[in-house]
Structures are given as structure tokens and as C-alpha cells.
Amino acid sequence: MARTRVQLTFPPSLIQEPIVYRLVKDFDIVINIRRADVKADCGWVILEMEAGEDTLARGVAWLKGKGVQVDPIESDVIA
Template identity: 50%
Template sequence: MAFLRLRLTFPPDLITEPIIHNIGQQYNVITSIRRADVTSDRGWVVLEIKGEPDELERVVEHLKNVKVEVEPIEGDVVQ
């Protein structure tokens, strides 16, 4: 099982959408929110995703398609 750590930045029109929940339902991955800051008009989340490499690629592509900014990060994000 592989994993990715991503910083996701959401545009204002997606703040109230259950995007992370949907990822867990639509793809065979495990999601773990490591950090987040969400307000009524902006939001970002550091998300760890575990699963098979091809499934992780599908998740990243999905996020980009729905206009979520995706940035890979490395290292421990919870200290």
C-alpha cells in the first residue's frame, strides 16, 4: 500500500462540498486529515491518502478535475 500527503486548496464555491468524504466513497483509498483551515470563503487541508498507486493517481486526477489545487508535500505534518 502506498500513500500520498497532499495540500489541497479549495476555491470558495467548493468549501461546503463533501469532497474528502466523496473520495473515500468513490475510490478504494483511506483518507486522513492531518491539518486543516477552513472558513466560509476559503480552505486548505493537508490530507494523507493510502491505497494502491493507480488508485492514488485517480484520486489526484479527480481532485484536479473538480478544480481543487493539489500540491504534494513531504515530511511529517503533525508535530
């Protein structure tokens, strides 16, 4: 199993969509939400994701295809 940390930034058009739920349900990726800030017009979530490397790559590609900005994070995000 591979593990990665990412920040997902959502455009206004996706704020009401169950993007994180679909990531878990459709790709069988285990997530841990480390931080999040979601408002009516924008939002971001910092996730730890764990799955096989191919599964993670497919999940990230799907997120990008939906219009979510995906940025890798190297350090711990709990402050």
C-alpha cells in the same frame, strides 16, 4: 499500497461540497486528516492518503478536475 501526503486547497465554490467524503467513498482511499483550516470563503486540508498507486492517481486527477489545488508534501506536518 502506496501512501502520499498532499495539501488540498479549495476554491470558494467547493467549500460546501463533500469533496473529501467523495474521495473516500468513490475511490476507496484511506485518509488521515493531519491539519485543516476551512472558512466560509476558502479552505485547505493536509491529508495522508493510502491506496493502490493507480487508485491514488485517479483520485488526484478527480480532485484536480473538480478544481481543487493538489500539492505534494514531503515532510511531517504535525507541529
